[in-house]
Amino acid sequence: MPxxxxxxxxxxxxxxxxxxxxxxxSIPYVHDPAEATPRLIILSSDDDPSIPxxxxxxxxxxxxxxxxxxxAFMRRHAINCSVISLANPWLDFLExxxxxxxxxxINDDLEAxxxxxxxxxxxxxxxxxxxxxxxxxxxxxxxxxxxxxxxVSEIRRLKTLPHLRGVIMGTTGLGKGLxxxxxxxxxxxxxxxxxxxxxxxHYGLPDEAFGGPDxxxxxxxxxxxxxxxxxxxxxxxxRMLLAGVFDRFPRLKILLAHSxxxxxxxxxxxxxxxxxxxxxxxxxxxxxxxxxxxxxxLNTNIYLDAVVYSTAGLKAAVTAAGGADRLLFGTDHPFxxxxxxxxxxxxxxxxxxxxxxxxxxxxxxxxxxxLGGNAARILDLK
Amino acid sequence: MPxxxxxxxxxxxxxxxxxxxxxxxSIPYVHDPAEATPRLIILSSDDDPSIPxxxxxxxxxxxxxxxxxxxAFMRRHAINCSVISLANPWLDFLExxxxxxxxxxINDDLEAxxxxxxxxxxxxxxxxxxxxxxxxxxxxxxxxxxxxxxxVSEIRRLKTLPHLRGVIMGTTGLGKGLxxxxxxxxxxxxxxxxxxxxxxxHYGLPDEAFGGPDxxxxxxxxxxxxxxxxxxxxxxxxRMLLAGVFDRFPRLKILLAHSxxxxxxxxxxxxxxxxxxxxxxxxxxxxxxxxxxxxxxLNTNIYLDAVVYSTAGLKAAVTAAGGADRLLFGTDHPFxxxxxxxxxxxxxxxxxxxxxxxxxxxxxxxxxxxLGGNAARILDLK
Numbered sequence: 058m059p060x061x062x063x064x065x066x067x068x069x070x071x072x073x074x075x076x077x078x079x080x081x082x083s084i085p086y087v088h089d090p091a092e093a094t095p096r097l098i099i100l101s102s103d104d105d106p107s108i109p110x111x112x113x114x115x116x117x118x119x120x121x122x123x124x125x126x127x128x129a130f131m132r133r134h135a136i137n138c139s140v141i142s143l144a145n146p147w148l149d150f151l152e153x154x155x156x157x158x159x160x161x162x163i164n165d166d167l168e169a170x171x172x173x174x175x176x177x178x179x180x181x182x183x184x185x186x187x188x189x190x191x192x193x194x195x196x197x198x199x200x201x202x203x204x205x206x207x208x209v210s211e212i213r214r215l216k217t218l219p220h221l222r223g224v225i226m227g228t229t230g231l232g233k234g235l236x237x238x239x240x241x242x243x244x245x246x247x248x249x250x251x252x253x254x255x256x257x258x259h260y261g262l263p264d265e266a267f268g269g270p271d272x273x274x275x276x277x278x279x280x281x282x283x284x285x286x287x288x289x290x291x292x293x294x295x296r297m298l299l300a301g302v303f304d305r306f307p308r309l310k311i312l313l314a315h316s317x318x319x320x321x322x323x324x325x326x327x328x329x330x331x332x333x334x335x336x337x338x339x340x341x342x343x344x345x346x347x348x349x350x351x352x353x354x355l356n357t358n359i360y361l362d363a364v365v366y367s368t369a370g371l372k373a374a375v376t377a378a379g380g381a382d383r384l385l386f387g388t389d390h391p392f393x394x395x396x397x398x399x400x401x402x403x404x405x406x407x408x409x410x411x412x413x414x415x416x417x418x419x420x421x422x423x424x425x426x427x428l429g430g431n432a433a434r435i436l437d438l439k
Numbered sequence: 440m441p442x443x444x445x446x447x448x449x450x451x452x453x454x455x456x457x458x459x460x461x462x463x464x465s466i467p468y469v470h471d472p473a474e475a476t477p478r479l480i481i482l483s484s485d486d487d488p489s490i491p492x493x494x495x496x497x498x499x500x501x502x503x504x505x506x507x508x509x510x511a512f513m514r515r516h517a518i519n520c521s522v523i524s525l526a527n528p529w530l531d532f533l534e535x536x537x538x539x540x541x542x543x544x545i546n547d548d549l550e551a552x553x554x555x556x557x558x559x560x561x562x563x564x565x566x567x568x569x570x571x572x573x574x575x576x577x578x579x580x581x582x583x584x585x586x587x588x589x590x591v592s593e594i595r596r597l598k599t600l601p602h603l604r605g606v607i608m609g610t611t612g613l614g615k616g617l618x619x620x621x622x623x624x625x626x627x628x629x630x631x632x633x634x635x636x637x638x639x640x641h642y643g644l645p646d647e648a649f650g651g652p653d654x655x656x657x658x659x660x661x662x663x664x665x666x667x668x669x670x671x672x673x674x675x676x677x678r679m680l681l682a683g684v685f686d687r688f689p690r691l692k693i694l695l696a697h698s699x700x701x702x703x704x705x706x707x708x709x710x711x712x713x714x715x716x717x718x719x720x721x722x723x724x725x726x727x728x729x730x731x732x733x734x735x736x737l738n739t740n741i742y743l744d745a746v747v748y749s750t751a752g753l754k755a756a757v758t759a760a761g762g763a764d765r766l767l768f769g770t771d772h773p774f775x776x777x778x779x780x781x782x783x784x785x786x787x788x789x790x791x792x793x794x795x796x797x798x799x800x801x802x803x804x805x806x807x808x809x810l811g812g813n814a815a816r817i818l819d820l821k
Contacts, residue, residue, distance in 0.1 A: 115717075234650045236657075263645045267674060268616040275618075275726065276681045277718030283709040284677060287701075288670045292649060295666060299658045315708065319669075322704035325749025325794065326697065327665040329787055333775050335497075336659030340778045344657065367707025373755035393715050396722045405711055412707065 061187035061429035062136045063438065065255075066314060066362045066387025068144035070121045071166045077159075085146050087117060097121070099146060102264060102273055102281050115278075120391035124170050128190060130390055134406050137187050137429065138438055141167065142195040142225040145259035149200060149227055156199030160211050164218065167194035171220035186439055187429070193438055195225040195255045198243075205231065205242045212246040222436045223253030223312075228260060228293035235293050236300035244306040253360070253436060256294060257314040261285025290318030294359075295327055304348040309358050312385070316365035321377035324351045355379070360435065362387040363427055366408045371416040381423045385432045386413065443569035443811035444518045445820065447637075448696060448744045448769025450526035452503045453548045459541075467528050469499060479503070481528060484646060484655055484663050497660075502773035506552050510572060512772055516788050519569050519811065520820055523549065524577040524607040527641035531582060531609055538581030539589050546597060549576040553602035568821055569811070575820055577607040577637045580625075587613065587624045594628040604818045605635030605694075610642060610675035617675050618682035626688040635742070635818060638676065639696040643667025672700030676741075677709055686730045691740050694767070698747035703759035706733045737761070742817065744769040745809055748790045753798040763805045767814045768795065 070078070078087040078097070084104045088111065089095040098104055098114035105113065120126045121144070131139055148159050171192040178189040196215040198208050215221045224247070230240050235256075247254050261281045267273045273280050290313055303309060313320060320327075328351040331337065337346030356379040364387045365371060375381045386409070393405035417424040432438060452460070460469040460479070466486045470493065471477035480486055480496035487495065502508045503526070513521055530541050553574040560571040578597040580590050597603045606629070612622050617638075629636050643663045649655045655662050672695055685691060695702060702709075710733040713719065719728030738761040746769045747753060757763045768791070775787035799806040814820060 234654060236650070236654065262648045262670075266644045266648055266670075268618070268678065272616060272618065272678065276678075276728075277716045277724070277726070279681060279709070279712045279716050280674070280677065283705065283712035284670075284674055287705060287708065288644075288648075288666075288673075291670075291701075292662070292666055295662065296650065296654065296658075299661060316704075319673075319701040319704050322698075322701050322747070322752050322755050323665065323669060325747055325752055325790065326669065327661070329748045329775065329790060330661045330665035333778060333787065334659045334661050335778065342659070344659070346658075365704070365707055366711045367759065369755045369758035370704050370707055372758050373704055373751045376751035376754050377749065393711065396715060396717065404714065408707065408711060 059135060059187070060425045061138070061433060063386060063429040063432035064131070064136045064139040064388045064390070065312070065385045065432050065436070066364050067127070067139045067141055067390045068392070069124070069127065069141050069167075070144050071163060071170075072122050073162060073166065074143065075122045085150060088113065094118075099259075100261065100281060102261070102270070105270065105274070120394065124174065127390065128174065131190060133402060134388070136388070137189065138191045138193070138433075140193045140195060140222055140432070140436060140438075141171075142255060142257075143167075143197040145227060145257060147197050147225065147227060149229060149259070151199070151201050153201050153203045156202040157207050157211070160197055160199035161214075164196040164211070164215060164221065167196065168218040168220050175220070186433055191438070193220050193222045193436065195223045195253070196221050198224050198226060200226070200229070200231060205239055209242050209246040212243070212250060212252060215252065216250050222438070223255060225255040225257055228256070228258060228289055234296055236296040236302070238300075241305065244302055244309055247310075248306045248308045251310070253310045253312055255312045255314070256290060258286040258289040258293075258318070261289055287315050287318035290314055291320050291323060294318070294320055298327075298347050298351065298354060299331075301345060301347055303354045303358050307349070307357070310360065311358055312360040312362065314362060314364065316361045316363060316370050316374045317359070317377075320355070320359075321361070321370075321373040324355060324377050327351050352379075359383070360385060363413055364389050364409060366405075366412065368412045368415045371412055375416070381417065381427055382431055383435070384427045385435070386428045441517060441569070442807045443520070443815060445520045445522065445768060445811040445814035446513070446518045446770045446772070447522045447694070447767045447814050447818070448746050449509070449521045449523055449772045450774070451506070451509065451523050451549075452526050453545060453552075454504050455544060455548065456525070457504050467532060470495065476500075481641070482643065482663060484643070484652070487652065487656070502776065506556065509772065510556065513572060515784060516770070518770070519571065520573045520575070520814075522575045522577060522604055522814070522818060522820075523553075524637060524639075525549075525579040527609060527639060529579050529607065529609060531611060531641070533581070533583050535583050535585045538584040539593070542579055542581035542593050543596075546578040546593070546600065546603065549578065550600040550602050557602070568815055573820070575602050575604045575818065577605045577635070578603050580606050580608060582608070582611070582613060587621055591624050591628040594625070594632060594634060597634065598632050604820070605637060607637040607639055610638070610640060610671055616678055618678040618684070620682075623687065626684055626691055630688045630691045633692070635692045635694055637694045637696070638672060640668040640671040640675075640700070643671055669697050669700035672696055673702050673705060676700070676702055680709075680729050680733065680736060681713075683727060683729055685736045685740055689731070689739070692742065693740055694742040694744065696744060696746065698743045698745060698752055698756045699741070699759075702737070702741075703743070703755040706737060706759050709733050734761075741765070742767060745791060745795055746771050748787075748794065750794045750797045753794055757798070763799065763809055764813055765817070766809045767817070768810045
């Protein structure tokens with residue numbers, strides 16, 4: 058029997074969302090001329106007037122919005138179950154008055170899609186998870202809404218939707234980052250409802266961090282995607298830690314994209330810098346500083362996907378997290394498709410499969426947990 | 440017999456350099472009032488007019504410039520041999536006409552210090568390395584000099600100084616980063632002379648990457664030091680790789696501070712993003728892109744210190760580098776001193792010792808290599 062495989066990092070842009078992007082002229086937007094391949098332009102570094110508009114961003118095809126293409130991708134890669142999420146930049150950019158409506162629309166659409174697919178796969182609920190093709194979802198939040206209470210309300214509503222298993226969020230929160238005290242009601246609602254928070258990057262780093270636009274343009278998307286994304290995630294979760302979010306909400310559950318950005322590798326340095334920071338009260342300073350150690354948070358609150366493309370990364374993730382039981386397979390579909398036309402399997406996916414097998418070769422149970430068992434247990438998939 | 444321990448990451452600010460910093464009023468500078476502890480202000484985020492000048496930066500004591508304090512630190516931590524290097528920001532900030540003079544002055548001073556200490560420890564050259572207390576050095580480069588030829592000349596001169604074992608360099612190069620084609624003569628000279636290049640961060644990331652100055656100030660030095668430094672190193676070496684530096688100089692030897700910043704963890708993602716970059720000729724684009732894989736460079740050109748404060752980090756480093764034979768113990772002295780007065784040992788050092796023993800517990804030879812054997816072999820210390 059092939060093992061259960063659950064993909065917890067897989068994105069969709071539902072048709073209604075794509076339609077909204079087509080009507081926009083600033084990021085995020087879709088350029089969709091009748092005579093050429095549509096382009097998805099979501100990164101600020103891509104919206105460069107010196108680049109012809111039909112070459113900006115990336116080509117966008119049905120894999121972004123057609124759930125049947127997602128299901129075919131799952132079959133090709135032996136994935137039984139996907140926990141789909143709205144892709145970046147989610148609803149971050151919406152006008153305040155639109156946010157709640159769009160969050161409800163997107164989340165209801167995700168629920169309906171999961172319900173339809175799961176019913177078709179197992180109409181009488183007789184099959185086990187590894188015997189069928191199923192979808193669950195992380196919901197989107199109306200973070201630009203006029204009040205955090207609207208966000209809290211949507212978090213509570215998501216718990217009433219049978220196929221929703223938490224939320225996906227970027228790193229800006231209510232606009233000032235995830236160490237913003239105004240987010241406390243949001244953290245409280247996530248903790249109280251036991252909802253998983255999938256933290257995902259989008260904004261990267263300022264161009265100057267990479268030597269300015271010229272240096273960035275030389276290398277296409279490599280710097281912002283390979284480095285900007287994981288560094289953004291690392292900074293965001295470290296600011297949460299430093300601001301005491303995990304002290305105030307010790308049962309918060311947070312799934313970090315791309316195996317934590319770089320958190321597993323830098324956790325020791327972060328902890329050392331905290332212990333040596335003169336500004337914190339533990340060292341005679343005036344600022345409280347975090348009360349719980351980085352390691353405690355990594356072993357209690359943090360879940361990591363296995364989207365790190367190497368055995369080296371997985372070993373750091375497992376060691377930092379104190380074990381592999383909170384490490385979860387993912388693909389990042391529909392991003393990083395093969396560039397040739399004839400590829401049956403996606404190298405971006407097989408690289409992660411191979412890394413998992415290489416890292417846990419001696420222990421088939423551990424690999425099976427990472428591939429699907431952990432996700433089924435943690436997210437109550439059935 | 441206790442094992443040989445070599446510290447390859449340990450900094451000095453020679454007295455003449457400190458004197459120069461005392462005469463300056465903008466970063467880098469030393470504020471040294473008669474009635475209070477002097478302060479070293481080197482990071483742009485520390486030079487904030489809203490902070491009283493006697494609280495800016497960090498307190499600076501004799502550990503920064505007195506070699507006898509360094510030797511006492513070595514004894515206390517069972518270190519036999521230190522490869523000392525000028526601390527950041529090195530000579531990056533000098534006016535063009537001053538650079539060569541200062542480089543020669545600093546490097547001659549380093550050579551004289553090593554010669555004096557080593558002669559005192561073993562006047563008749565009868566002892567093995569693990570039986571005595573010795574110093575070697577990485578030289579500083581006049582990178583702001585009017586011509587790269589002056590840098591090349593100093594690299595060649597360093598080979599004539601008996602205790603110099605390579606150079607230390609920041610991430611700005613000649614002012615435009617390490618992917619600047621004007622650096623090719625410098626890379627060529629380093630390769631041709633077989634000199635090790637110790638790549639070290641200083642500039643961190645723009646404040647906006649951390650949420651702006653307010654967010655940064657809340658947490659003291661944690662964000663710029665714990666994250667800014669390693670992310671800067673990662674970006675710098677990735678830009679070298681993307682610009683084909685390791686294709687053009689396949690025998691370049693580069694030692695990355697802080698176990699590569701985050702390179703071991705992100706190597707897989709970087710490689711995947713390169714393989715999926717439409718801009719590169721391999722995928723039909725117009726830019727050559729790197730010809731050698733990240734893994735090949737990690738296994739051939741790159742050396743990593745073991746200053747990562749965790750077993751998780753070390754496991755990633757060793758796995759990414761294809762073994763522990765290019766992993767080298769270091770302390771980062773005089774930075775991260777204990778904040779209490781009574782500490783005998785520095786926790787920042789013992790944390791790294793413990794991590795090495797935990798990572799290589801089953802293999803004493805590997806731990807011994809990391810602690811000193813690798814450095815002695817690679818840098819020809821005797």
